[in-house]
Amino acid sequence: MSTNVEGQIRIRPLSESDSLEELTDLLHRAYRVLADMGLRFLATHQDVATTRQRVSSGHCFVAEVDDKVVGTICYYEPSRKTGCDYYKKKGVAHVGQLAVEPMQQRLRIATRLMLHAENFARERGMPELALDTAEPAIHLIEWYARMGYKIVGHQQWEVTNYRSVIMSKVLQDS
Numbered sequence: 001m002s003t004n005v006e007g008q009i010r011i012r013p014l015s016e017s018d019s020l021e022e023l024t025d026l027l028h029r030a031y032r033v034l035a036d037m038g039l040r041f042l043a044t045h046q047d048v049a050t051t052r053q054r055v056s057s058g059h060c061f062v063a064e065v066d067d068k069v070v071g072t073i074c075y076y077e078p079s080r081k082t083g084c085d086y087y088k089k090k091g092v093a094h095v096g097q098l099a100v101e102p103m104q105q106r107l108r109i110a111t112r113l114m115l116h117a118e119n120f121a122r123e124r125g126m127p128e129l130a131l132d133t134a135e136p137a138i139h140l141i142e143w144y145a146r147m148g149y150k151i152v153g154h155q156q157w158e159v160t161n162y163r164s165v166i167m168s169k170v171l172q173d174s
């Protein structure tokens with residue numbers, strides 16, 4: 001693939017015709033690096049039913065290059081159902097299940113997905129966008145910090161074997 005791929009990235013909502021089996025496989029391939037670090041993110045091993053539940057409880061977007069899905073992110077609005085108090089707060093949307101095909105990483109696809117989610121949040125009147133990641137995943141925490149996310153708390157999810165940091169960004173008008 002050309003290194004000048006950024007102009008070819010198309011972000012769109014997940015559609016009915018997208019395969020959740022393929023999306024789940026993409027998640028497993030992308031999150032393998034975290035599994036190898038000993039971090040049992042749900043996306044390292046989730047089944048298709050879990051992918052369906054996670055995409056249908058929010059707004060899932062995919063990144064395409066040459067009509068092929070190479071990345072994904074899910075956007076969620078505040079909900080009382082979540083186990084994370086920060087994600088219940090009014091005006092705080094959050095993202096999760098961010099992944100990019102390993103062979104196509106470092107081409108700014110994830111950056112584009114994050115910016116898309118931030119714009120989506122702004123359009124829906126959400127002043128803040130939050131996310132969580134594993135405390136030992138320093139490379140991710142540093143990247144989110146470079147994008148303007150600040151640590152606002154911690155979370156122990158029932159399904160993971162690590163403590164998470166919650167990070168959040170106040171969205172300025174674009």
Ligand SMILES: CC(C)(COP(=O)(O)OP(=O)(O)OC[C@H]1O[C@@H](n2cnc3c(N)ncnc32)[C@H](O)[C@@H]1OP(=O)(O)O)[C@@H](O)C(=O)NCCC(=O)NCCS
Pocket residue numbers: 030031032033034098099100101104105106107108109110111112132133134139140143146
């Ligand atoms: C994290 C991930 C989504 C980044 O995707 P990507 O398309 O390669 O990211 P980008 O090309 O937009 O780069 C984003 C930033 O991360 C940095 N980066 C990417 N991969 C990195 C790595 N392995 N180690 C350190 N930094 C890395 C880039 O330098 C860039 O930083 P910058 O914008 O300050 O220059 C991708 O590596 C992935 O799917 N990882 C496994 C799943 C995961 O970690 N999901 C997030 C869980 S919270």
